[in-house]
Amino acid sequence: MEETEQKVGMLGSGSWATAMIKMLGDNQKKKKVLWWIRKEEDLNYVRTYKHNPTYLSAVELRIEPKNLFTDARDVIRQSDIVVLNTPSAYLKAALHGVGAEDFKGKLVVTAIKGIIPDENLIVGSYLSKVYGIPAENIVVIGGPCHAEEVSSEKLSYLTIAAKDTVKAERVASLLRNRYINTVLSTDVYGVEYGAVLKNIYALAGGICHGLGFGDNFMSVLVSNAIREMETCLTAIDPEADRDINASAYLGDLLVTAYSQFSRNRTFGHMIGKGYTVQSAQLEMNMVAEGYYASACIHNIIQQYDLELPICNMVYQILYNKQSANLEVNNLASKLS
Structure with missing residues (x-):
């Protein structure tokens, strides 16, 4: 039976987001990766040279030029799985103009290890409160996993947490590769x-x-x-x-x-x-x-x-x- 292509959208272009784009590129599972990059000049650089000019700039990235966007809403709408990977303080700005309907039916993954500052909420709670995303559709990625070591392909481990381990495995299967091992958890909070x-x-x-x-x-x-x-x-x-x-x-x-x-x-x-x-x-x-x-x-x-x-x-x-x-x-x- 032919494997169904999954569409994965990455929001964020810092070191951890860049490392995760590399993970996704080095994973052999059939998928389409879409990437939101805030600055148009950085997007154009990635499109031309396959490197992020600002973070982990030595890392070659496997992503189709047509799948790079400066509009986060475009990425979310076209994705089955949305990975949020900005600094917590910048998440609101990244999601400006995005509505609850844009997240409807999506599996939303938070790779953000922080608090929404003026809300005093972890990202998962913020997503449920503001966008009405059901708790069962939220997946959390934990470490230990420094972006710099991932970028140099040093063996690393990720913990993927969700209320439903089937959904956790769905995300884990897209990240797992020869230098990334994954552990599943139900301890989301x-x-x-x-x-x-x-x-x-x-x-x-x-x-x-x-x-x-x-x-x-x-x-x-x-x-x-x-x-x-x-x-x-x-x-x-x-x-x-x-x-x-x-x-x-x-x-x-x-x-x-x-x-x-x-x-x-x-x-x-x-x-x-x-x-x-x-x-x-x-x-x-x-x-x-x-x-x-x-x-x-x-x-x-x-x-x-x-x-x-x-x-x-x-x-x-x-x-x-x-x-x-x-x-x-x-x-x-x-x-x-």
């Missing part, structure tokens, strides 16, 4: 919130490193962080089938906290070195999702009356402009 939290913890690790703390302290920080994450995820969704030591939680936390490619660790390191939030944001060419996530998780801490001292430390430094040195030393007395 846990995988998405876990991705948000690990960015905050990586930012905390960067702050500590910037202040001169070493690997011994970092290991204690991370071991406390995974326990904090479990506390938070259990409060949000206590009934989920979840192993906090799985790669989507502990694995993603470790790579984000320690890797040279982690933008959240880099952002935190700059804060620890004395940069203001604004100056650190200006110097970085990429968005550190942990900054926006910190405010949202602070609200969750208050809502559920949780004790999450690492998250609280990051919030106090970033939003209340407290001394990083004083806050970390105060935190150190609470770690075990």
